[in-house]
Amino acid sequence: MGVRDKFENKAEELKGRAKETAGSAAGDKDLKSEGKADQTSSAVKKGAEKVKDKANETVDKLVGKDD
Numbered sequence: 001m002g003v004r005d006k007f008e009n010k011a012e013e014l015k016g017r018a019k020e021t022a023g024s025a026a027g028d029k030d031l032k033s034e035g036k037a038d039q040t041s042s043a044v045k046k047g048a049e050k051v052k053d054k055a056n057e058t059v060d061k062l063v064g065k066d067d
Contacts, residue, residue, distance in 0.1 A: 005049055013042040 016038025023032030 005045075009042045009046050009049070012045075013039055016040075016042060 016035045018035065019038060020032050020035030023029065023035055
């Protein structure tokens, strides 16, 4: 996972946490739900990036390209 991807995913996660907290404090169920959705989206992207990284590592090992 690239540094930029990690940063963007973390920013989305933190934005989601802030929305969820603000929604809870204000009693705004929609904002709270939106925050949870942002966090879920971030987690899914993070998981996909990990799978991509592992696949690239496997391909590198198969072709003899060790760093």
